[in-house]
Amino acid sequence: MSRKTVVITGGGQGIGRAAALHFAQRGWNCVLIGRTADKLEATAADAADRGGAAHVIPMDVTDLDAVATLAQHVPRADCLINSAGESLIKPISETTPDDWERILNTNLRAPYFVIKALLPVLMESDNPSILNVGSKTTFGGYPDVSAYTASKAGLLGLTRALAAELRPHGVRVVLLAPGPADTPMRWAATPNFDPKLLVQPATIAEALYWLATLPHTITTSEFLLQSTWFES
Numbered sequence: 001m002s003r004k005t006v007v008i009t010g011g012g013q014g015i016g017r018a019a020a021l022h023f024a025q026r027g028w029n030c031v032l033i034g035r036t037a038d039k040l041e042a043t044a045a046d047a048a049d050r051g052g053a054a055h056v057i058p059m060d061v062t063d064l065d066a067v068a069t070l071a072q073h074v075p076r077a078d079c080l081i082n083s084a085g086e087s088l089i090k091p092i093s094e095t096t097p098d099d100w101e102r103i104l105n106t107n108l109r110a111p112y113f114v115i116k117a118l119l120p121v122l123m124e125s126d127n128p129s130i131l132n133v134g135s136k137t138t139f140g141g142y143p144d145v146s147a148y149t150a151s152k153a154g155l156l157g158l159t160r161a162l163a164a165e166l167r168p169h170g171v172r173v174v175l176l177a178p179g180p181a182d183t184p185m186r187w188a189a190t191p192n193f194d195p196k197l198l199v200q201p202a203t204i205a206e207a208l209y210w211l212a213t214l215p216h217t218i219t220t221s222e223f224l225l226q227s228t229w230f231e232s
C-alpha cells in the first residue's frame with residue numbers, strides 16, 4: 001500500500017515540525033508549508049532521516065491566490081494539520097487594525113481557505129482528517145490576547161461547523177487545543193515563562209497522530225492538552 005501523506009502548515013518549526021517528525025517516523029510522507037524555505041528544508045531533511053519523504057512548499061498561507069493553487073502541488077493528502085499561526089500579546093488599546101487583520105488572517109482565514117483548497121484531495125483518502133491547532137485561549141478569556149483569542153475561538157466555530165458538514169463525507173475534523181507549548185512562539189512571546197507549565201511539541205504531535213489514525217468511522221470533539229500544573 002502506498003504511504004499516507006500529512007500536509008502541515010507551519011511545518012518549519014514548533015508544533016508543525018514536531019508533527020512532521022512524528023508522522024515521518026511512522027512512515028508517512030509530509031508536505032510542509034511555511035514562509036521560510038530554510039526551516040522547511042531542515043525539517044524535511046530530518047523527516048527523511050526518520051523514513052518519511054518530505055516535500056516543501058514555501059508559501060504565505062495568508063496569500064489566498066497562492067493557497068488556491070495548493071491542490072496542484074499536493075497529489076495526495078490523508079491528513080491536513082493547520083498549525084501555522086501567529087501570536088499577539090497586546091491590550092486592545094494598542095492593537096491596530098493591521099494587527100487584527102494579520103492575526104485573524106493567519107489564524108482563522110488561512111485555515112479556512114487551505115481546507116477549501118485541499119478538500120477534494122483529502123476526500124480521496126480512505127481515512128481523511130483535518131486537524132486544527134487551537135489554544136487554551138479557545139476556551140477561555142485572558143487579558144491582552146483579545147485578537148489572538150478571537151482567532152482561536154473562531155477556529156473552534158469553523159471546526160465544529162465543518163465537522164458537521166463533512167461528517168457525511170467521512171472527513172474527521174477536530175480542533176486540538178494545546179496549552180502553552182515549548183516552541184519558538186512561546187519563548188518569543190513570554191521569555192520568562194515557567195517551564196513546568198509547558199507541554200512539549202512532541203506530546204502534541206503524538207495526539208495529532210492519534211487523531212489522524214483513529215478508525216475511519218470514529219471521530220472526537222475538541223480537547224485541551226496542557227500541563228497538569230494548570231488549575232483549570
Ligand SMILES: NC(=O)c1ccc[n+]([C@@H]2O[C@H](COP(=O)([O-])OP(=O)(O)OC[C@H]3O[C@@H](n4cnc5c(N)ncnc54)[C@H](OP(=O)(O)O)[C@@H]3O)[C@@H](O)[C@H]2O)c1
Binds near residue numbers: 039061082
Ligand atoms: N507555543 C504555544 O505556546 C502555543 C500554545 C497553544 C497553541 N499554539 C498554536 O500552535 C500553532 C503552532 O505554534 P508554534 O508554537 O509551533 O509556533 P511557531 O514556533 O512560531 O511556529 C509557527 C509556524 O507557523 C509558520 N507561519 C506563521 N505565519 C505563517 C504564514 N502567514 N504563512 C505560512 N506559515 C506561517 C511559521 O513559519 P514561517 O515564519 O517560516 O512562515 C512557523 O513555522 C499556532 O497556531 C499557535 O497559535 C501555540
